[in-house]
Amino acid sequence: MTRYFARKLGLYVLAFWAGVTIDWAIPRLMPGNPIAAYVDRFALNSQGPWTALYKLFDKAFGYNLPLWDQYWHYWDNLFHGNLGISLYAFPEKVTTMIAQAAPYTLALLVPAILLSYVLGNRIGAMAARRKVLDNTVLPLGYLFQAMPYAWLALAAAFYLAAVEHWFPVEGGYAAGLASGFTWAYISSLLYHWFLPFLTVFLVSFGGWSIGMRNLVIYELETDYARYLRALGARGRLVRRYAYRNAVLPQLSGLALQLGTVIGGNIVTEVVFNYPGLGHLIYTAATDQDYALLQGIFIFIIVGVLVANFVIDIVYIWVDPRTRLSMQGAAA
Amino acid sequence: MINKTSALTRLGAAITAAALVAPMVTFVASGSAGATSLQAPASFPRNETLYTSGTAYSPPTNFNPLDGGSRYTGTIGLLYEPLFLYNPITNKYIPWLATNGTWSGSTYTLHVRNGVKWSNGAPLTGADVAFTIGLAKTNPAVPYSSLAPYIKSVSANGNTVTVNFTSPPPYTDWQDFLWQNAVLPKVVFSKLSASEQVTSANYARGKSPVATGPMLLVSTSQSQACYEDNANWWGIKQLGLKFHFKYLCDIVNGSNSVELSALLSNTIDWSNNFLPGINTLMTTGGDSSFLTTYYPKSPYMLSANTVWLEMNTTKAPFNNVNFRKAVAYGINTQSIVTGVYDGIVKAANPVGLLPNLDSYVNRGVVNKYGFHYDPSLAKKYLAKSGYKGQALTIEVPNGWTDWMAAQDIIAQDLNSIGVKVNAITPSANAKTQHMINGSYDMMLDNNAQADATPWSYFDRVYQLPIQKNDGAQLNVERFSDPATWALVQKAATTPTTDKAALNSIYSKIETSFLQRLPEVPLWYNGAWFQGNTTYWKNYPSSTSSSDQYTPVMWGNWLGAMTTVYALANLRPAK
């Protein structure tokens, strides 16, 4: 058990190291010079102040140090919770910007992922044995699965917002509202949240329900299911067992899928101008704000790692076979 | 026996429920942490608030007038103010924090306006102005530090400030300083180190920066900054200017289309976004009769800056003037204006100076030497140019889709006269890098601000010596023309009041420009402005019977042109 977790932890640490190192290397690999680009925004018409500003910012961002020192400082800062300063929103701290954007993304993704997972699994499992449901959910599921994220979001924004005005087209909450525990603010948050949430939910839902439907069909055909039926077990028990076992691969799928969902989320947040991390990534990328990009990158990596870790633990809990191999590893 | 399936389901349900609620809580909590309240109302009453957009591309995190890269919209104009304003429509200066300023030999004497108060209650004095000017000498990172070698001394006596210059004084540069830079509060900035003066945010949460302007900063969030009228502003008494909105909220830009949605749904009153399709909406009328632009017809917008085709003149074939002429004659700018922009921009005049500087453009010279679209003439020039058919590239930053469309047209046009051109789209940074170090063939560029004189325009074209790594993007085409450069320098030290002398110098420069074409001006980007008349009326317009003001909240326009007047002109629609 200990050894199993040690190995697991080792893997996570290694992945984290690789991620952070790649992350660190990004701005140093990019052609062009972010500091020069920033100073260009001053639109100066003489070289003197340009050079002075350049030196100032170069030093402020630590790009004047030897690479090895930069790498070292990077880790040092990381462990002190310092992700640097954003260029694009200078002189805001990257951590502050992430802290402001993350709640939006989490509010979008966590319910969308979990709800689509839970409902998708449920309905997929039901579709596996009800012809009517199968004939409606399955084609719909495939349709949602085949839809490009970007397009679904665009189409929803077009029809539900631009044409019918049922929902706002963009933003996290209505302009002019001050944040706080007021009904106006919270209802505005929800109102703006719904459409982006719906699109993320639908696409994921399609995937999960189809996956579950197919898995349950496989499980219902397995030997243990046949045996149970041969011994006269009620359909309920057989389906419960099938569902329970079909959930396992879905669970590992969930861990693997997180990265993709985050990618799709960027598109959604861009379409709806939703002020979350996806939008921030996009802005950081287009404005080439590397400190910010790096910060979000690390945030995502940590998020994916933590989610994977949680799923690993849940997996150990729900799949006894894992425990056996853990004992095996310990022996 | 534990039934894990249902336990698992219950766990899932619990997590889902928690996930739905938790972010709501975090977001409200973090929202409150992110927003600063200076007694900000819970919501800004719609009919007392002017919503503006189109100028800020990053969240309001910086209100330092010396940080030209990140300061938020309104830092200069609403909070800080310059000594003079410049009206590009009438091409005149308006005394602002200064009541007047005069040259006497190499000495410039400024009179600072009486009765102006900083928002901390202290009066604005000559000492603040002198301190601001003095920074040019003590801090090389302030934008006007190029004045340093010319300033011998600065002194203040009460509200009178005297600046002694070397002879001849840098008339034009100084003139630009007077309207393009804000006066700083000495009490705040003198306490900062040189680097802090430039890099500090000048903004502590919960406090509006110490400034003199018509508004106070009342709240910021990730997506907007809101200002409230400053009841103690000097302009109310002295100029009779009063804002009829209580709040002004400037919203951080989303994409163009997002801002168009916001404008159409009355979320935004005043938009300075480039909104493709605005002409369609304007011409179809009907539903969109609530929209207004500066000109009621094409081009709808004032011109804001010039887009050039830059050619790297150190390389063959661009070092040959005939080749550059072939290019100039070979591009159908009109098809870009109508095809890409659907008529919301104007083709540039061959010199490229913006319309506000028309009085400096010598028509005779332009008629005689100016170029126009003429493919057959282009082919003739090409034949003389010694072009050997090598493949050339033209670059624009990836993602600048209007430029990418224009780039396609240019490439097609040039290919059709026999120049082999490939369109490439590096990242914006990479493109800038190519420009700075001269490793490009051709590119589109518009890196120059609207100005009150042609000087900065030609300074940018002819600056010598050519820098190996030219960060300030001067003479990016790397064109060496010492004679014309001497003329540009001469213009800089000619008194701005001596219009005859200046005109004669600029005519010579224009002649040289058109004869040798170091750059090819293509079209003017617009001073994008769209107003929504649902809540507010009297937007700036060319048809306005009263004075016409600049309709743009961009840094220099709000800060130093007549946008403040335009804001004061607005009235509630109902």
Place this chain on the structure above:
Amino acid sequence: MSGVDQAAPGGTTTARGASPTAVPLAGATAPAGARGGREAYDSGRRWEFLYFAVRNKKLLLGLGVEIIFVLAAIIGPYFAPYPAKEFVAAAALHPSSQHLLGTTYFGQDVFSLLLDSLRESYLVGFLGAAFAGLIGLAIGFVAGWRGGWLDEVLQTLTYIVVMIPSLVLLIVIGAYLKSHSAFFEGVFIGVTTWPWVARAVRAQTFTLRQRDFVDLARLSGKRGPAIVLKDIAPNMASYILLAFILLFGSSMLIAVNYDFLGLGPTNGISLGDMLNLAELWSGLQLHMWWWFIPPGAVMTLMVAALLVANVGLDEVFNPKLRET
């Protein structure tokens, strides 16, 4: 290495578990082939598969629709009413007999653009699938066959690739290139989406290598690579085919996302580009639905047809799924 993998000693379960992952085509199954695979290689059964294949409505429907689109992609541009990228008419025209799908903000014919952009989407889809498939197979085979430390290393690599947000990577790599090509985009998608193939193939190889016929091959003195290629790979042929189809669809979808964010090829036109331009040029607000609805609808059909064909093929390979 991860609990996820260990969870499924049966191999097939892992193959199945891995398929609803990593790609937008989350739930589509590729597992059945893994089971049917053994029979697939049995020459006697080949005809049987063909027999079921030509009688499987889903397969025929999916293939049929796909073939129409492929044909449109190949010959469509020659029959396009207008040159695709040129400004041929007034801006923002509604669909009409002259312009079946109207015109864009620039006055380009949307229908011609659509025909022209199919090719690129297919090219990217194919390249993405081919590269992801090849890399996934290679890594999966090596990891599953050799095991040991090499397996650990490859699994760690897989893990890291899963974790790195590929979009950010694309921005970085893209910044080096003066212009992005469809080839680059396809390869990039392939290089970032192979992990789930590798995981599934590894698990399959792991189980297959313990089978008798592999032992026999080993005893007969065959070398590792030969066994993998000649004995193991053919047993997974149907699985590989199904996985390829899924990869094909998912690559096209990923490409749409990249293109939509303006990270796609710059020297051509794709369905995602059309969406991107329509969005940037206010197609939504100007209610120019004909500019952005058709490209997405076409993409949806193209991918849905692949998915349906995939389900059909799955039924062909896996008798358990065949409907009677």
Place this chain on the structure above:
Amino acid sequence: MSLSVENLRIAYRTLRGDVQAVDGVTFAVADREIMGLAGESGCGKSTLGNSLIFIEGRMKHVGGTVELDGKALPISDDRAMNHHRMRDVSIIPQYAMSALNPTKKVGTLAHDLLKSRGMKLAKVLPEFRRRVALVGLPENVLEMYPFELSGGMRQRATMVISTLLNPSLLIADEVTSALDVSNQRAVGELLTEFRDLGYVKSMIVITHDLSILAQIADTIMVMYAGKLTEKASASTMIDKPLHPYTQALLSSLPEVGVRYEDRELTGIPGRPPSLLSPPPGCRFRERCPFAYDKCVEDPPFMELLPGHQVACWKAADDVAGGAGREHNEASATPSGGAGDASPERGPSLGARAGKGAE
């Protein structure tokens, strides 16, 4: 009489049409009888066995009746059958090693299964534990997951669960085929012991392996291409088979324990006919060295000797000797005879089972 099957016909639905996997089968199994059912792969023996308990998916009950302990068994009615499953008729499936849900402990599985049948595990728990011990499984097997057990152990756990309710009839489908020789013997002995202890009243043991039948079966029935070919007491069947197919089957058996499915029937060219549209007449005719013109007629399953039924014209001729064919045909009633064999062999089997238990 425990089981009596009358003219049972079971088909498999395929896209190409129905395959008559069991084509008019009539036989009976007596109380305490262990009947071996043998035949090549695809002859329909497993289908026959399965159809008595669970007609799944693509199987179809075409005709015929089944009676168990004097009451009709509603084999074509899945719901009605539920009541009888496990209680009256039970099965140790061919896939016994993978018949247990891998993610449930053996005890949990039994608990859930019984609960689903409206019973409580607690009631039978002592008996369950006793039987677990009897089959040689560790006591804590109830707290173990299937994957913690070896294949043989899983099979024995399945065996215990299947017989927990003391069914009248147990169908043991290929219970020995995946085992090595010594385990085959042990399992065989367990089966007889289960019968002797009264856990099951009678048993059909379906197998490829004639040698295991020789060890445990009272009677042996052979199927070919969906039809019964021969049934007799085990010793008769092995020593004096009458049907040419049985003879071929036995002669092709090279040594004990080798399953003949692995090899073609030696010396007999050809394959069994397609059951999609089987030719009329004796189905072994094409491959039979003794086939003659009479064989185009379907041979009835006749009791040629007491307790010895054969479906073969040639055998009928051989046995008939002096007796008239009419007589033989008249006595070829497709029932009853098998019952006689059981008491005869009972004791010896009991003895063997006793040995196994030591």
